[in-house]
Amino acid sequence: MILVTGSTGNVGREVVQRLAGKNIPVRALSRNQPESRKNGTVEWVKGNFNDADSLSRAMLGVDKVVLISPAHPDMVEHQTAVIDAAKAAGVKHIVKLSGLGAGADAPIQLPRLHYEIELKILASGIAHTFVRPNLFMQVLLGSAGSISTDGAIYAPAGDGAISFTDVNDIADVIVCALTQPGHEESIYEITGPAALTYEQVAETIGKALNKPVNYIAVSPEDARDSMLSSGMDKWLVTAFLELFSIYRAGYGAAALSDTIKQVTGHTANNFSAFAESHKSFFNELNEA
Incomplete structure (x- = not known):
């Protein structure tokens, strides 16, 4: 089972659709969805980054997580809560939507926050893939x-x-990282x-x-x-x-579009x- 947070956003929505198209069981987390709704291989669950219990419930039976959340002053706390719940549930792989240029010395705040979250994933010991568009x-x-x-x-x-x-290319890279071997411990700047x-x-x-x-x-x-x-x-x-x-x-x-072709097999x-x-x-x- 794959859990997708931020499942109704630009990238999350496309990831959910692609996984469903492959008949892969996916659990889509959203704060605005009903408590539980099944649609094909997609199970929608209601959850909140500030509600640890809802995250724990969402992690039941999950082995991979797509970590996406909106830009927000509390985004480090929000995504850390997901990482903590994933570790407690024994999740094996986190694919994080990050940002191009994420790093401690980035000149602006947003990529520094993404990098701080990446470090927390590394510290968790969970296999990772960081996608930085x-x-x-x-x-x-x-x-x-x-x-x-x-x-x-x-x-x-x-x-x-x-x-x-293109969001479609980003979603394709994420889905490849989830469904094909060899993408763990990787950083893809695209x-x-x-x-x-x-x-x-x-x-x-x-x-x-x-x-x-x-x-x-x-x-x-x-x-x-x-x-x-x-x-x-x-x-x-x-x-x-x-x-x-x-x-x-x-x-x-x-321009780093070659990475998209290397991962997905198609041009950006x-x-x-x-x-x-x-x-x-x-x-x-x-x-x-």
Whole structure:
């Protein structure tokens, strides 16, 4: 049995679907799901990172865990609770969704937190696989509204290039690590095949939609005000702005897509293909 935390998020949802498609028993943990619901080989269970008992129940009969949780000021505590429950239950392998550049000396907070969690997994003695992707291509779906209304993408990215990574490729790497031998004690840093500026991203989406789409660079200060006024959590706003500060400085441009092919056997998805495959999403908003 494989337990997937964060099972309704971008990556977790895709991992659950892929495991179910292989008829592999999977338990999907979510704080918003009913206490128990069975769907094919997928068992949905309700659980909370702050409820040790719910995590212990979720671990019954589990031998592998996919460790995913949202960026959050308590993410170290949340994921440590899962690690502790996994160790107590005798779990054999944890595949953790981490972040590109995770390390003690990372220039911003989020990859340092991921690294702190990685160290806790190492200390647990449980076999590990750390999957460290760059920024998801799917974050651009959050700009669908402004693309529809203004023909524009707004971001504090400057002219920094980013090797965006498709969530589908991330999920494929995780599933391979779970279902194929030889991925234990491994770290996979993965990206898309090319680094693109937001201007290039806007142009690519425009070509897919057959309409002009422009990139409007906004200042970090204006981005902060906009996110806070929308109700976004202050800690998350700070983490977001930190992330884009290193992208503006050129730290997001490394292209490490060969790892995806080495693990999965297929090439990494490129941004043009992503934009084409999401045309209907953008067009639905445009027609609404």
